[in-house]
Amino acid sequence: MLRFYGAVGGRRVALRPDLYEIQSVLEKPTPSEAEQVLSVPGVRAGFYLCFFGIHVLTPPVMEVLSEQARDHNGRPLDLSSALAELARRERYLALEVAGQRHNIGLKYGLLTAQLALALDGVDREKILNQIVELLAQRG
Template structure:
């Protein structure tokens, strides 16, 4: 398996403007969220990138692709049929190849030189199958993420063979169906927002979308079926994902980027000063 292509979804009404927001990256440069994501992908040696957008948004997105404009093409999602349908809109672009997939309303902050996408792709190419990145997540956040259950791969501390996929499970569902040995009590493996997907995923999405009983299709639905048909793994990430769509999400992501970059000391100094001023005002 060689991963040459990536698909970034940005067509959800709740996320369509987030990738256009500007943040200061770890090098101290002002850059759009989309630009930061493209850099993550390019560092993983991906050659071509497709961004799935709402009709009419491509022009706005093209303005913030920066140095990577030549690698990027845009595809519109004309029907609001769900996250899985948005990925399926890129089927002609992927053309039967495996691909890296990222959501556009998350940022990924690593603490090593290798990017999150690089680590995920290396595992997928080695294992020659679909691999979803996951993160140990507190029970109270289950309503925000899809989650998986399975068993640890022998000899691999952070790699799991997936047997169950649930979309935003309740705590009761999670406790009954996706407890993973070795995790702290009350924690579950939830999607990190980054996947390497085999061509079979596009086939499954097409089958789900063709079912007249189905109005919307999630990626979790396709991945649950994938786990039944072929080997599907999950890689627990040591890095962190930041959901930009939640309250203070952009602020939290900006702080995470800054504190992991060259301006760390300056940011810490400013935070201490703000706290001191707050304490003085309270007296």
Template sequence: MRVKKAVITAAGRAQRNLPMQTLFDQQGAERSVLSLVVREALSAGIDDICVVVWPGDEEPYAKLLSDDAARLTFVRQTEAQGYAHAIWCARGFVQDEPFLHFVGDHIYVSPESGGCARHLVETAVAEDCAISGVQITHESLLPRYGTVGGQQVPGKPGLYRVDKVLEKPTPTQAEQYLIVPGLRSAQYLCFYGMHVLTPAVFDILSVMLADTRDGRVSLSSALAVLAQREQYLALIQRGRRFDVGVKYGLFTAQLALALSGEDREEVLTELIKVLALREALSEHGANV
């Protein structure tokens, strides 16, 4: 297997403005969220990148990426039929090749050199199969993520053979179907927002989209079918994901980038000053 292409979905109605938000990266350079996602793909050795967009967003997104050394293709999602449909829209770009996939509103900060995507792609190539990044997640967060169940691959810690996938399961469903040997109670393997997928996923999505009345299916449902057809693995990622679309998501992503970058000491100093001032004001108020 060789992974030479990447697909980023950024067409969701509630998602379209998020890739345009700006942050400072680890080197202190101001970049858009979309640029940071593209650079994650570049770090994995992939520069042929498709961005799935809502019609009319091609030009502003292209401007955001003008400084990134990537070959860009923009594909339109002309109907608001959800996330899985957005991936399906990129089938002409992908053709019959495996591809790296990201969501356009997640930022990844990894302690490993080369980044999270590089580790995922290298593992997919070594195992010659589809693979999803996952993170150990408490059951209280299950309503946010697709979740997998499976068995650890012998002799390969952190790598699991997937046999079950559910979209945003309840704790009861997870306890019944998604228990993973070796994890603590109430902990599960949830999607990290990063996958290496084979083109077989497009055939599965085509059937599902044709069979649904409202045109909406979940990627988790398609991956559940994929797991029954071919080898499909999950890899625990050591880095952290930050969904910039949730409350304080952009702030926590920026804080993580800063604390893992060149300006770490300066940022820590400023944080200490803010906390010290808050404590001083609290004590002053208590003495009044």
């Protein structure tokens, strides 16, 4: 699964087992790359911290992206390399949270993500009723 995600290496922040100070970032690393660059003390060997979801970025990331745009000669920019450079320039933190990942790049992935959000909200029963009605109309 490592080949599908960006991954980070670093160390846990003292007294915060869910917070990491990031020192390296690799996009879709090979197992060999991950073993060499992405170790995290306290995380079992062969296991790595992958990232996805929401990023709260500081303004310097825009400077890094601008620098990359000048050097890429029209090639697409990637956020992971910008985050790797950001980790070299300033303190970069990551928070570990429990949750479920939805791949909106897949066919119907966005729909699945929206349904999961709707079914976890206050209008769960209303949404379920609407889905049942929709399915009954299709029957």
